[in-house]
Amino acid sequence: MGVASSQAKDRLLHAAVEHALDRGIVDLSLREIAAAIGTSHRMLIYHFGSREGLLVAVVREVERRERERLGTAPLSVADARRRWDHLADPSLRAQERLFFEIYAHALLGRPGTKGFLDEAVEGWISPVRVLLIDAGIDAGIDEDDAEGLARLGLAVTRGLLLDLLATGDTAGTTRAFDLFTQLLDLPSGHDLGHE
Amino acid sequence: MGVASSQAKDRLLHAAVEHALDRGIVDLSLREIAAAIGTSHRMLIYHFGSREGLLVAVVREVERRERERLGTAPLSVADARRRWDHLADPSLRAQERLFFEIYAHALLGRPGTKGFLDEAVEGWISPVRVLLIDAGIDAGIDEDDAEGLARLGLAVTRGLLLDLLATGDTAGTTRAFDLFTQLLDLPSGHDLGHE
DNA sequence: CCCACACTGTACCATGTGGTACACTTACCA
């Protein structure tokens, strides 16, 4: 069957994700996707078994990229602003939009999204919490504070991304982010900060 | 034609929205929806003209409810926590989930969502900004601060709602929200309204 | 050589899709 991984399948998956990045995924038919990436719906079925199989593969790939981003993101607290600048970069818009599309999809319990939500929230909060606890030994941050702070930071980031995706207002959302770092008494933007 | 409003149409729309609240909307067929709310796809076409017509009607209704919530929300800052408690109430989960589903849908430029994003962001930021400017005359809040603060408040709320919808962790998200209000030094402070 | 194998094109299937035609009922109003 073609269910196992193979070079052809990988190529198809990559192309399908690329297409999903700017066209979405949840309400597209196999034929639409296939036509867009230069293959036939027959091939998608062959390699992924079914439409749901393709969905799962795409979701997993998005999860993987998200994790990868987590792994390479500078996690030091002082780098918060640099991290935001990275996230706010236009080249990441498509990925974030797809992320939110799948997020909403998963909230409705659609097939192929098991575990996505846990990973999407806990996967980010957890390492930040640990980091904060380590960094906060001197500063007197206890575990509840660390958890709450991690949660709040994630919320600010995701909330501002939703704003950014809707409005495209990089300057405005960045100003709001700087405001947050100021509230935390963190170093804000290097030199392109506010004022 | 049935395109104009009527009692029957209103009943159907209400039922359709109710159904969308816990089953979603964007990837459901007319027949699925119709069967679930005890009518026929024939009737939905009759009253709403087309599937897209129904979609538009549902989106508008969700927008309307969102605006209604905005209108009745207490905007004074001292009430921030009470407002969050209201949002975090399980009875609103379905509405928020549907909101994010449509939000994601709109981010992809799907038909029937024109104006949704503007309303979703600017519709909330704007009144809060005005409120902050008014309240901040004494406290020295300038317009940029007000805009940023409104934006940040909205982001915190939406981000924590995403968290809450995914995890169901009312206590944790509420702790994070409290942390935010503490950072703002709310009890003594200026007004901060968002939702 | 031949066979196994990964892969792909063509053609097809049953079912589901949005949408329509038409007959029919009810109800209100002239």
Place this chain on the structure above:
DNA sequence: TGGTAAGTGTACCACATGGTACAGTGTGGG
């Protein structure tokens, strides 16, 4: 009373859907 219009049921349409059957293609190894 009759007519007009909203509303509804039944049956249907052309088409798109996910999925399958089958007959290939090429390629590498024995």
